[in-house]
Amino acid sequence: MERVSIEEAKRRLGETLTIAGWVSRTRDLGKLKFILLRDASGEIQVTVKPDNPIAETLEELHLGREDVVAFKGRVVESRIAHAGVEFIPESVELINRAKQPIPIDVSGRVKAELDTRLDYRFLDFRTPRSRAIFRIQHTLLQAFRRFLSDRGYLEIQPPCIIASASEGGAELFRLPYFDRTAYLAQSPQLYKQMCAVSFEKVFMVVPVWRAEKFDTPTHLNEVRQMDIEQAYADDEDVMRVLEECLVYMLEAVRRERREELEILGRELEVPRLPLRRLTYDEAIEMLRGVGDEIEWGEDFTRTQERKLWSLLGEEAFFIKDWPETLKPFYAMPREDDPRLVHAFDLIYRGLEISSGTQRIHLPDLLRRRLREKGLNPENFKHYIECFEYGAPPHAGWSIGLERLTMAVTGASNIRECCMFPRDRERLIP
């Protein structure tokens, strides 16, 4: 089909072109008909006067919302049409009918609940809100890749099916693997380390799975994460990369997604660097200062993270120097206080969007830490092995894509920021 996008057509005034898209709505005044036609690029009003050769065909077609139609004709300036331009067709082709009534209002005017929207996700993608969210997500991803590629990081592809569940922590999804049992990866952690000890600087965007029965607005059983791993780096080094990367991504969204931010009613503030580095101890103090009864050694709840955000009044900040009990075995202990590890979380708009650590690159220390955590170093032979043949110190982090999208778009439920969310109940679509 010789077809141009609606946005392109608007730039090519007077030329005879074919546009195609969905009927957003029709305004039928009897002899005069207006059809609002929408494609992925934009919307235009198609105006059909009684003397138009297609006037009669159009009457017979009786177009309805979301019918797919192609028009051949030209874009002309119009002083009457509010958009300033309109499309005058000379022929029309009905490409496909939409069944009526449509399950949700694609124009976004009659609200639908998230659950209903997710049942009809393909239609929901046509609403201004959803389109804005996923375009912003796309920009975040593009900016992430560009930022790291420009700085010499190599994009790697770790496996999603893994053999071992012996890392501890979250429950994994099991699956049959020929005559063995395998698992869906809960983290590409080991693989990115294996890459970093040879490629030095790597990044990736991968899905991960957690079989936890959580039921919250910020958790999914399948999420995508954006990770880096870097050799010859400690936690502070990669925190700097993280904050710069965040600012880079936010600036890209602010620059390239002005219209989408407006649809969402979001004014995106780009934090100034360096970000505040709050220690875990300071965060505990702050919460206690306002009457929160948090114990040292406890993790922060979502409510507490939001509380810290409002107390600090900063868009984004780090919490660092965590108790070793709250972080995985491979987090490097602090020399000055072995109760603490070189680990950090990044809180953006009250939401934990990223966490990272400096990793233990010393096999003996790793074995000791595993034992201290009640794990058997024998089960981690392949993991430890990659540090036996010349492993530089290294550190890394991971950003949850859906969480970041939530914070940037202002969505209150993570499901809205995942195209096809997987949670405890939802497996379809």
Add this chain to the structure above:
RNA sequence: GCCCUGGUAGUAUAGCCCGGUCUAAUAUGCUCGGCUGUCACCCGAGUGAGCGCGGGUUCAAAUCCCGCCCAGGGCGCCA
């Protein structure tokens, strides 16, 4: 797994507290009719739910009670 709130036309809400006036209302959609400049077009008519599912109380249940399922939020859980 726990606590709170909710589930009513395709969609979103009202009604529920205080049972009967609900033959279930409103918006939007949809159907039909009218309209030559609309732009959330307008005007008129119509269509569409028996109130999440199951049970109970009552002369009478959308409304009260019990169980279950589902949704939203808070927690828990979550290297």
